[in-house]
Amino acid sequence: MTEPATDAPYIALKAVQKGFKIGAEAVPIFTALDLTIPRGDFVAIMGPSGSGKSTLLNMLAGIDSPDGGELRIGSARLDRMGEGARSSWRAHSMGIVFQFYNLLPMLTAAENVELPLLLKPLAARDRRARVEKVLDLVGLSGRGGQYPALMSGGEQQRVGIARAIVSDPALLLCDEPTGDLDRKSAGGVLEMLRFLNRKLGKTIVMVTHDPRAASCARRTLHLDKGQFLEERRAA
Amino acid sequence: MGYLGLARRNAWRKPLRTALLMVCVAIAFLIYGLTASFQHGSQGAAGASEDLLGVMSAAGRGQSLPMAYLPRLEAAPGVAAVAWMARLRGFAGAESNVIAVSAADPERLAAVNGPELGLAPGLMAALTGARDRVLVGHALAEAQGWAPGQRITVTAFDTPTAAGSRDWQFEIAGIFEGAGPSTDTYFVIARYDYVNALRARGSDSVDAFVVRPQEGVSSGELARSIDALFANSAAPTRTQTEKQFLEAFLRQFADVGLIINLVVGADFVTLLMIVINTLVLAVRERRFEIGVLKTLGFSKRRILALVLAETLFIFAVGGGIGLALAKGATLLAGASLGLVLAPLILGKAIALIVSLGAVSGLIPAISAIRSPVITALRTR
Numbered sequence A: 001m002t003e004p005a006t007d008a009p010y011i012a013l014k015a016v017q018k019g020f021k022i023g024a025e026a027v028p029i030f031t032a033l034d035l036t037i038p039r040g041d042f043v044a045i046m047g048p049s050g051s052g053k054s055t056l057l058n059m060l061a062g063i064d065s066p067d068g069g070e071l072r073i074g075s076a077r078l079d080r081m082g083e084g085a086r087s088s089w090r091a092h093s094m095g096i097v098f099q100f101y102n103l104l105p106m107l108t109a110a111e112n113v114e115l116p117l118l119l120k121p122l123a124a125r126d127r128r129a130r131v132e133k134v135l136d137l138v139g140l141s142g143r144g145g146q147y148p149a150l151m152s153g154g155e156q157q158r159v160g161i162a163r164a165i166v167s168d169p170a171l172l173l174c175d176e177p178t179g180d181l182d183r184k185s186a187g188g189v190l191e192m193l194r195f196l197n198r199k200l201g202k203t204i205v206m207v208t209h210d211p212r213a214a215s216c217a218r219r220t221l222h223l224d225k226g227q228f229l230e231e232r233r234a235a
Numbered sequence B: 001m002g003y004l005g006l007a008r009r010n011a012w013r014k015p016l017r018t019a020l021l022m023v024c025v026a027i028a029f030l031i032y033g034l035t036a037s038f039q040h041g042s043q044g045a046a047g048a049s050e051d052l053l054g055v056m057s058a059a060g061r062g063q064s065l066p067m068a069y070l071p072r073l074e075a076a077p078g079v080a081a082v083a084w085m086a087r088l089r090g091f092a093g094a095e096s097n098v099i100a101v102s103a104a105d106p107e108r109l110a111a112v113n114g115p116e117l118g119l120a121p122g123l124m125a126a127l128t129g130a131r132d133r134v135l136v137g138h139a140l141a142e143a144q145g146w147a148p149g150q151r152i153t154v155t156a157f158d159t160p161t162a163a164g165s166r167d168w169q170f171e172i173a174g175i176f177e178g179a180g181p182s183t184d185t186y187f188v189i190a191r192y193d194y195v196n197a198l199r200a201r202g203s204d205s206v207d208a209f210v211v212r213p214q215e216g217v218s219s220g221e222l223a224r225s226i227d228a229l230f231a232n233s234a235a236p237t238r239t240q241t242e243k244q245f246l247e248a249f250l251r252q253f254a255d256v257g258l259i260i261n262l263v264v265g266a267d268f269v270t271l272l273m274i275v276i277n278t279l280v281l282a283v284r285e286r287r288f289e290i291g292v293l294k295t296l297g298f299s300k301r302r303i304l305a306l307v308l309a310e311t312l313f314i315f316a317v318g319g320g321i322g323l324a325l326a327k328g329a330t331l332l333a334g335a336s337l338g339l340v341l342a343p344l345i346l347g348k349a350i351a352l353i354v355s356l357g358a359v360s361g362l363i364p365a366i367s368a369i370r371s372p373v374i375t376a377l378r379t380r
């Protein structure tokens, strides 16, 4: 899965518009945003605070929708899908990693990872086997019984990554995944993401402030005032 | 961890809060079960007949009617049978252990009231053996530990015997069961001839006649025509159905009963408001987590089911415990207090439990699933 099957890009945004209403005032974020990402790419998106990075990622994740334009991922036209369809698309097609992990505190690490699998027709035993496998993959084998509150930030983020990949989605979205981590933990998480892209062929879109994080990506896009500025390809 | 496991983990994330909520629900439904059982039981008028008419003195309870009214009553059109009874109120042993004795003519009583009280022919035969024989109601016998063949003494409050004693001796000839669980059987049936002959005052008077109307005769109209019959006599009558009578009788305690009902009702409502409010807040606190679940692809319907499973779980456990306690109480104290936890009450209570559990889940769940994911995620 290193080359795209067709010439069509995996992710395509055409003239996407998006804004927010603050009170009576409409605040535009994007007026005509274009973006294409081939399958198997690893894209870092950088830019100043408030430039719309999270808004873009949320639209790619199907938890927010464009006001206009076209947004296609694989064969799914997200801009045309209703709430219910986007919900089931999310369950099957993408994994998401948050800056603050967003683990559920009353569940153990393993149970947090298991959550997306509850949406699949899997027996309890199969679910457990898959959870073990991904916890192993992120270097947390044997820690599944622990509660998130007792884990370090780096460990919690690795649980977050395990949860994002447990149902084996082709697309992985990360919103500042190392933003809350110390240098060493951040290094571990980035290593993890690089592995998922290079070895498992996941397409990754990562929003980050951290140039070191961006250097793990295949290319970096700079977002400012609702437009991409330049493109820099990693070596 | 399955899908229900997730709901259970949510419910038990604050074990103390959940346990207290369950206790609240349990107490609320214990109260509900007991009040409803009380109203449905023999203390209420539910088991009373709507056919039988009671003819009493219009001057009020405690005033008697002359036996001489009997032939005129029997001759009145629409009357199928007439019985009579004289009341003897007293106690056995301790003064607080009140015993009510109804003195009646056995055959007449069986003809008029037999089916309602469960007066089998064998019982009536046992009563004829000696004049001091009595039948004891099932509930009373159970409460006092009385058995057939036993001799009992009832000390009358205000009916002395001709010999000047207040102690009345009886021999228990049998136990009558009553037609159903809500029939009042907490009294003694004695023979009128015995009581009438032995009492010092009020000879040949009765406290009430009991009239069974003929088939197809309206009991309301018959009551009016009986009262018209005696309107101009020395002792005018007041005729009511047994049910009306019991209801009027119970209304004497209305001030107490109403207050009890109001207090109990207020408790019930207050407890449930606390529970619902707490659950609503508990789910609201979780807006963010619900947003995370939605991000992972949990549909609105799944989230609704998750929240409902949790609140229903709390209500089911709490309500189940409350109703079980109420059932236990009616079994332990049911006989003397006349408590009956009927299937109908149980059914209503279960319907109430389910709908309250659903409402307390629906209120917060609907607002949670309506709010867009990004709004929920920004709440942290």
Ligand SMILES: Nc1ncnc2c1ncn2[C@@H]1O[C@H](COP(=O)(O)OP(=O)(O)O)[C@@H](O)[C@H]1O
Residues within 6 Å of the ligand: A020, A021, A022, A029, A047, A048, A049, A050, A051, A052, A053, A054, A055, A056, B374, B375
């Ligand atoms: N739900 C929202 N309602 C109103 N304004 C929003 C909302 N989400 C984002 N914004 C605004 O949109 C702009 C871009 O936000 P965001 O995408 O979070 O930026 P970034 O992630 O690049 O810092 C900001 O000005 C932010 O205040």
Ligand SMILES: [Mg+2]
Residues within 6 Å of the ligand: A053, A054, A055
């Ligand atoms: Mg952001």
